[in-house]
Amino acid sequence: MGTDGRDTGIRVVIVDDHSIFRSGLRADLDGTLAVVGEAADVPAAIEVIRATKPDVVLLDVHLPGGDDVDATGGAAVIAGCAGVPTRFLALSVSDAAEDVVRVIRAGARGYITKGSSGAEVSSAVRAVADGDAVFSPRLAGFVLDAFGAVAGETATANDELDRLSAREQEVMRLIARGYAYKEVATELFISIKTVETHVSAVLRKLQLSSRHELTVWASERRLL
Amino acid sequence: MSITAARAVPRPAAPATRVRPPLRRPRECAVSGVCAGLAVHLGAPVWAVRALFVVLSVFGVGVLLYAWFWALVPWDAPAGDVDAAEHTHRAERAPTRRAPVAWPLVVAAGVGAVLLLGGGGLPYSVAVVVLVATVLAAMSAGVWAALIDRRDPARGPRHALAVRVAAALVLATVFALMLSLLASGGGVTQFVLTMLPLVGLVIVLSSTLIEKWRELSGERIRRIREEQRSEMAAHLHDSVLQTLALIQNRAGASSEAARLARAQERELRAWLYDGDAPADSDLSTDLRDYAGGLELDYPVRIDVVSAGLSTERASGELAAAAREAMLNAARHAGGDVSVYIEGGATGVDVFIRDRGAGFDLDTVPGDRLGVRESVIGRMRRAGGSATVRSDTGGTEVHLRIVGTGEARGH
Numbered sequence: 098m099g100t101d102g103r104d105t106g107i108r109v110v111i112v113d114d115h116s117i118f119r120s121g122l123r124a125d126l127d128g129t130l131a132v133v134g135e136a137a138d139v140p141a142a143i144e145v146i147r148a149t150k151p152d153v154v155l156l157d158v159h160l161p162g163g164d165d166v167d168a169t170g171g172a173a174v175i176a177g178c179a180g181v182p183t184r185f186l187a188l189s190v191s192d193a194a195e196d197v198v199r200v201i202r203a204g205a206r207g208y209i210t211k212g213s214s215g216a217e218v219s220s221a222v223r224a225v226a227d228g229d230a231v232f233s234p235r236l237a238g239f240v241l242d243a244f245g246a247v248a249g250e251t252a253t254a255n256d257e258l259d260r261l262s263a264r265e266q267e268v269m270r271l272i273a274r275g276y277a278y279k280e281v282a283t284e285l286f287i288s289i290k291t292v293e294t295h296v297s298a299v300l301r302k303l304q305l306s307s308r309h310e311l312t313v314w315a316s317e318r319r320l321l
Numbered sequence: 322m323s324i325t326a327a328r329a330v331p332r333p334a335a336p337a338t339r340v341r342p343p344l345r346r347p348r349e350c351a352v353s354g355v356c357a358g359l360a361v362h363l364g365a366p367v368w369a370v371r372a373l374f375v376v377l378s379v380f381g382v383g384v385l386l387y388a389w390f391w392a393l394v395p396w397d398a399p400a401g402d403v404d405a406a407e408h409t410h411r412a413e414r415a416p417t418r419r420a421p422v423a424w425p426l427v428v429a430a431g432v433g434a435v436l437l438l439g440g441g442g443l444p445y446s447v448a449v450v451v452l453v454a455t456v457l458a459a460m461s462a463g464v465w466a467a468l469i470d471r472r473d474p475a476r477g478p479r480h481a482l483a484v485r486v487a488a489a490l491v492l493a494t495v496f497a498l499m500l501s502l503l504a505s506g507g508g509v510t511q512f513v514l515t516m517l518p519l520v521g522l523v524i525v526l527s528s529t530l531i532e533k534w535r536e537l538s539g540e541r542i543r544r545i546r547e548e549q550r551s552e553m554a555a556h557l558h559d560s561v562l563q564t565l566a567l568i569q570n571r572a573g574a575s576s577e578a579a580r581l582a583r584a585q586e587r588e589l590r591a592w593l594y595d596g597d598a599p600a601d602s603d604l605s606t607d608l609r610d611y612a613g614g615l616e617l618d619y620p621v622r623i624d625v626v627s628a629g630l631s632t633e634r635a636s637g638e639l640a641a642a643a644r645e646a647m648l649n650a651a652r653h654a655g656g657d658v659s660v661y662i663e664g665g666a667t668g669v670d671v672f673i674r675d676r677g678a679g680f681d682l683d684t685v686p687g688d689r690l691g692v693r694e695s696v697i698g699r700m701r702r703a704g705g706s707a708t709v710r711s712d713t714g715g716t717e718v719h720l721r722i723v724g725t726g727e728a729r730g731h
Contacts, residue, residue: 118566122570190563190566211566212583234626238661242628242629247664249665249667275658
């Protein structure tokens with residue numbers, strides 16, 4: 098492909114071990130996104146990403162060629178690309194909480210299911226390229242559950258990593274109810290930027306929190 | 322043989338096509354279920370079959386025949402759901418026996434031991450027979466308790482332990498007695514006889530190992546099965562689920578093909594991952610299933626998200642109202658519908674949101690019962706609340722029921 102990423106366009110690399118899925122996704126992504134590379138396994142992905150330095154990597158959670166035998170190489174790709182200024186959006190067919198949470202904790206900026214339409218994936222890629230986090234309703238529900246928000250736990254300090262603040266809970270609840278960021282903003286009388294800030298804060302907590310329930314929940318509840 | 326003879330007897334009273342019940346041993350039996358099973362199969366009274374065996378046993382044939390049936394006739398299938406029973410409650414569904422086989426054997430062994438201890442006057446040959454019989458009885462009691470009674474729901478491990486301790490005590494006593502006799506002199510025969518109770522003791526004690534080994538191999542088989550299953554799941558995950566996702570992705574969210582692919586994906590996923598889990602019918606599982614059905618009938622994609630431990634029953638009024646609201650959303654709005662269930666400490670919330678054109682509750686004719694009766698009225702009667710919010714951007718129904726403590730888990 099070379100480097101035909103236009104200045105206005107967002108440069109994307111697709112990493113998935115199914116070529117049919119890669120080509121399908123490539124055809125479906127809208128015109129503002131330029132696909133500058135593809136890879137099918139962990140070593141190839143690291144090589145392509147290091148060579149092309151894309152804005153966003155669409156990363157399958159399950160990939161062959163990782164250190165683990167049981168094909169959860171998504172996290173390995175992120176680890177292998179440390180230092181490259183790129184953002185990752187996890188793609189998963191499984192919805193298995195442990196896989197998705199692992200990739201997000203490895204550094205992905207969000208996750209989207211493979212059944213999503215091309216338009217949905219495209220807008221998620223744009224959001225990630227802008228530095229936002231992509232939360233599906235399921236991930237939001239999982240976060241509410243795992244951080245004890247359902248049980249009534251609320252963070253008291255701003256920098257607390259193990260619980261969500263009241264505002265973050267409100268935002269997560271609305272996302273779980275199927276609200277888009279814009280609708281969340283209207284509902285809570287705040288700006289979209291503020292919503293995005295809250296979502297990014299939650300993503301950061303999800304990545305950094307050592308809350309033991311995260312892994313427990315993830316393994317107990319197979320479906321996000 | 323008696324069976325063929327009985328089968329050949331013509332029965333004018335019964336129609337010729339009368340089907341015999343299959344030859345099976347009932348799970349609740351006296352000793353092994355052989356006689357009872359035969360009686361059912363042949364249509365003869367149980368006592369007659371028993372008498373037949375006793376008479377035949379006098380000639381020796383009966384014992385062999387009995388053992389043959391015992392080994393080859395399978396147990397009756399457990400009552401109720403066969404699959405579930407075989408899967409999860411194998412130990413609990415073990416056959417139960419009315420006759421306490423082990424205790425009479427222990428008592429007999431005890432009597433034998435007492436005879437040996439006190440009976441200096443027994444003739445040598447009689448003493449040898451009593452010794453062998455005692456060892457055999459004690460040994461059988463121990464082995465029977467360890468291998469058969471242990472799994473019997475009516476007896477269990479404590480009973481098995483008691484029997485085996487008693488049997489071991491008898492054998493140890495006899496062994497000590499024989500040892501003291503051996504010390505006072507004796508030949509090879511005397512030595513062999515002395516070793517007899519020791520061998521019995523070893524067998525009784527080692528029967529635990531057999532039970533352990535049985536458990537271990539059962540565990541291994543389960544593990545192998547589990548491994549095979551997860552291997553297959555991984556394979557299907559990598560191939561079929563990906564393809565189904567691709568179909569949905571390419572075909573557009575609410576097209577026929579995407580809906581079918583989505584339904585298939587849901588079924589496959591449920592089979593792959595929830596296969597062994599009990600089909601608990603809590604609220605979120607129930608609404609998920611219902612959403613699956615709706616997706617097949619209407620051009621709609623329903624995303625069901627749940628958080629918290631919802632122990633709300635699927636049969637409750639909340640579930641019924643939620644189903645009605647989902648049906649409305651699927652029927653009138655279509656497209657993407659989001660369902661969010663949150664079971665918190667104080668109550669359960671369900672949100673059903675669609676992106677249809679919306680409607681004004683006040684303009685809905687009074688004879689249309691859908692929203693007003695099946696959702697709002699139902700929730701009010703159940704002591705909860707229902708709020709409907711509708712504008713041009715879509716409709717959201719919020720159902721809430723306050724917990725009664727008992728209904729909440731955790």
